Amino acid sequence: MHLRAVGAGGEGFGARHALPPRILAMRSLRLLPLAAAVLLAAPAVHAAKVKVPVDLGLGPAGYHFFGAVGDDQPVHYGLKISLEAVIDKELIKRNRSKIPASYRAMAGSMEEVRFSPSIFIPDALIISPKLEQTGIYGVTWRPVGLNVPLIKSGVRLTVGAALLLTYAFLYSDTLPTTHFVRPGLDLGAELEIPITKSFLVSLGWSSGLYVPQKLGELGMGTLPDELDQTIWHAGQGFLQLHFRFPYETKI
Numbered sequence: 001m002h003l004r005a006v007g008a009g010g011e012g013f014g015a016r017h018a019l020p021p022r023i024l025a026m027r028s029l030r031l032l033p034l035a036a037a038v039l040l041a042a043p044a045v046h047a048a049k050v051k052v053p054v055d056l057g058l059g060p061a062g063y064h065f066f067g068a069v070g071d072d073q074p075v076h077y078g079l080k081i082s083l084e085a086v087i088d089k090e091l092i093k094r095n096r097s098k099i100p101a102s103y104r105a106m107a108g109s110m111e112e113v114r115f116s117p118s119i120f121i122p123d124a125l126i127i128s129p130k131l132e133q134t135g136i137y138g139v140t141w142r143p144v145g146l147n148v149p150l151i152k153s154g155v156r157l158t159v160g161a162a163l164l165l166t167y168a169f170l171y172s173d174t175l176p177t178t179h180f181v182r183p184g185l186d187l188g189a190e191l192e193i194p195i196t197k198s199f200l201v202s203l204g205w206s207s208g209l210y211v212p213q214k215l216g217e218l219g220m221g222t223l224p225d226e227l228d229q230t231i232w233h234a235g236q237g238f239l240q241l242h243f244r245f246p247y248e249t250k251i
Contacts, residue, residue: 009217012076016050021116040186042108050095052085052086052087052247053088053244054085055082055200055242056244057083057084058079058081058240059079059238059241060077060078060079060238061124061236061237062076062236063075063078063234063236065234066235067233068228069134069170069175069231071177072132072133072134072174076136077127078124079125080124080239080240081125082123082242083116083121084114085116086114087112087115092107105214112152114147118142122139122141126140130172134175135171135172136170137244138168138169139166139167141165142186143162144162144163145186146161148160154194155191157189157190160186160189161185161186161188163184163185164185165182165183166210170231175215176215178231181213183211183212184208184209184210184211186207187206187209188204188206188236189205190202192203198243199242199250200244201241203237204237206235206236206238207233208235210231210232212230212231
């Protein structure tokens with residue numbers, strides 16, 4: 001099971017005062033074994049069916065590639081995707097007896113854990129045909145990341161970081177044809193607004209910082225004065241509609 005994103009607030013750990021993001025992040029990492037235990041590691045004697053909320057998010061995204069690509073065409077288009085199971089206080093409370101005893105104390109202090117079931121589910125698709133001079137098609141995966149909530153009462157504001165892997169095919173009348181294949185680091189923020197319990201809306205921004213790749217090439221030897229002729233930073237703004245539905249599984 002692929003753990004994708006973890007969220008926990010200071011109050012979720014029994015603290016009445018806000019903790020620094022670094023401390024929250026370290027404590028959030030401790031919840032990863034709990035998420036696995038809740039859904040996968042319970043003893044067979046406790047095996048039972050449980051309904052876990054699953055959040056499916058879909059929505060439009062706009063990209064700006066810094067450098068020559070952005071100068072040629074400021075905005076490209078895509079689709080933002082997310083699929084996450086949500087383990088929250090309500091779910092833990094209903095199924096406390098099914099949690100291994102060694103994890104129950106940690107579960108009682110947990111605010112929320114979210115995770116994606118597979119690293120093969122893409123984070124975003126770039127679908128930007130050549131409306132002007134340049135077209136880009138591609139896919140981005142976000143295999144592992146950490147989100148820390150700054151606001152979690154009603155609306156939810158999170159900041160986070162994640163590893164990225166992107167492949168994109170760029171074809172153009174003015175730029176060299178490029179197969180962009182690079183790992184990167186994603187830094188971003190997202191505001192999530194609940195409309196109903198099963199329907200939410202979120203909007204956000206992320207900056208993908210990549211190992212620079214020169215247009216028309218695949219090599220690694222990019223010089224600082226050639227940075228404008230590379231793909232190294234892609235900004236992404238997005239709007240997502242989230243649909244939550246129960247998924248029945250055994251623990």
